[in-house]
Amino acid sequence: MxxxxxxxxxxxxxxxxxxxxxxxxxxxxxxxxxxxxxxxxxxxxxxxxxxxxxxxxxxxxxxxxxxxxxxxxxxxxxxxxxxxxxxxxxxxxxxxxxxxxxxxxxxxxxxxxxxxxxxxxxxxxxxxxxxxxxxxxxxxxxxxxxxxxxxxxxxxxxxxxxxxxxxxxxxxxxxxxxxxxxxxxxxxxxxxxxxxxxxxxxxxxxxxxxxxxxxxxxxxxxxxxxxxxxxxxxxxxxxxxxxxxxxxxxxGGNDAGIVLPDADPQAIAQDLFWGAFINTGQTCAALKRLYVHEDIYEDVVTALTETAKAMPMGIGLDENNVLGPLQNKAQYDVVANLVQAAKDSGARIVLGGNPEQDQPGYFYPTTLVADIDNNNPLVAEEQFGPALPIVRYSSVDEAIGMANGLEVGLGASVWSSDKDKAREVAARIVAGTVWINKHGAVDPRVPFGGAKQxxxxxxxxxxxxxxxxxxxxxxx
CATH class of the missing domain: 3.40.605.10 (Aldehyde Dehydrogenase; Chain A, domain 1)
Known part of the structure; x- marks a missing residue:
């Protein structure tokens, strides 16, 4: 006692x-x-x-x-x-x-x-x-x-x-x-x-x-x-x-997020960012591949970029920072290699992707990658770091097919101004948890577990x- x-x-x-x-x-x-x-x-x-x-x-x-x-x-x-x-x-x-x-x-x-x-x-x-x-x-x-x-x-x-x-x-x-x-x-x-x-x-x-x-x-x-x-x-x-x-x-997870065409890009940008970049992306149930409808694709990319630019990265004991380094060299190399594969494929690097070579620590800059193919390694493999691929889609069926296309299913999310429509889409995603208009929000009262592998x-x-x-x- x-x-x-x-x-x-x-x-x-x-x-x-x-x-x-x-x-x-x-x-x-x-x-x-x-x-x-x-x-x-x-x-x-x-x-x-x-x-x-x-x-x-x-x-x-x-x-x-x-x-x-x-x-x-x-x-x-x-x-x-x-x-x-x-x-x-x-x-x-x-x-x-x-x-x-x-x-x-x-x-x-x-x-x-x-x-x-x-x-x-x-x-x-x-x-x-x-x-x-x-x-x-x-x-x-x-x-x-x-x-x-x-x-x-x-x-x-x-x-x-x-x-x-x-x-x-x-x-x-x-x-x-x-x-x-x-x-x-x-x-x-x-x-x-x-x-x-x-x-x-x-x-x-x-x-x-x-x-x-x-x-x-x-x-x-x-x-x-x-x-x-x-x-x-x-x-x-x-x-x-x-x-x-x-x-x-x-x-492991490689969580998908689907942004429906009725979503408000400015309203969801902050939550999208933290869904993907909490703990500098080093979270099992973080948003790791984002599917955005073609009608609002560029608006979402722009809003997310503006949000990401405002998030300072640096040494953890500096009270100003909210993003830190990768925890180890092996994980740094995983992120760097996957972003390089995206660059080599011709994907558009909207933000980041250019780590400083002479600084101490395993810092990889906050990176957003647009116009990327769903089969690119940055999408298909879990990056577990501060790099988010943003994939364009035309139909909801196409987005659900891509979201369910991997042998993992820890979490997922649907983003929409219509919660009934979002719930319909959520029910078709194979994942242990599907969040609506948020991602990774665990609660000690709510069971949590994975699907598939x-x-x-x-x-x-x-x-x-x-x-x-x-x-x-x-x-x-």
Missing amino acids: TTESDTQPITYEELLAAVQPSAGGREILDPATGELVGRAPQHILEDLESTVAAARAAQPGWAALGHEQRSAYMNRAADAFEANAEALAVLLSREQGKPLNGPNARFEVSACAAWLRATAGFELEPEVLVDDEGGRAELHYRPLGVVGAIGPWNWPMMIGVWQLAPALRMGNTVVMKPSSSTPLSVLALVHVLNTALPEGVLHAVSGDRTVGNRLVEHPDVAKIMFTGSTDAGKAIIRNSADTVKRLTMEL SGYGLEFGVEGLKHLGQPQVITY
Whole structure:
């Protein structure tokens, strides 16, 4: 049990010291400047084994507390997170690269606390399936045991909370494996939450792929939650097969947006921009290919260009910036190569596409590409960065066919002044979520999951809780 004094803020330096090893470790560099942020521990297989054992030992006691007491602990953990919000945001900005302001580092930290509170408040009561003269049947959800959570580098804290919050709420214990690109953020997340949680229920192991593979195949881990690429997800599915693990897989997306001819270009430009460029485009459910009707094509391109020009990009700790660098060199190269392929094809570079070669950091300028073929690699492959292709279409059927033409279906959006017409189009798109006049607006109360090769399983809301429990029918 924590007291009010337990939630007093610590400094950034104290937070960083708490998650670094006393000696050694792997250097973590700021993607905006190349400067040293800190050193991450290099846990090995023996560390993972002892961590899983500790999580397994703590799980029965945590489950026995019941939903009400577990929710109370989660709310206190949210208090601790809010008390340390600024130090957490600075670390996140330096390690991941995202600016403090805009829908970025401070936004992410705030969302973590909000998500913890929302998840703590969900009620999951037994469902009465049958109740008649023949008997009664009830559906209950029991804890699974130990949950392994493997997170990405783009939203390391927030997606970490998306994984750990419902797992803890349902009475499971959690072992987190952060991305090797952003381990300090997740270690800090766990450190702060553990000032309010009982010992042993939440752990983090920062290791290489060998550690991750062992977590996936470990016989004492009941479920894996994974957010990342489709290729990595397929490997996890294969490696988990021998233990028949439960899986929630939130995999790659290449989200389409369809702008209908009745849309108002000026009215939607700001929301289109942030739908595509939130976190500098490094978001699974960001708008990554935009289909615009020929009647308003140039007006949309112009309005979006004007909006994009007003969004400053630079070092995250500069309070003026709202766009940052790519988090790592590999992702920078992906974006640069795809934009170059668009240039080589003769597509029109409306904005950006001309990175400075002599500046530090992995900055790629905000880039809009018009008059591009739907089969161009910038459209057909997930760029995961600040480059948006804008494709012209003539008929709604053509736009829907192009939107559904890939083997991914995480999210999509329809933009129109007529919501009834937009809903008709949305119903024909194969995606886990289709937004109308917005994109990527997730809500802790609303289930979220992918279609096709964007994964399976649901997160968020009461339905998300169910995916962290073992269904059990009791009939009498």
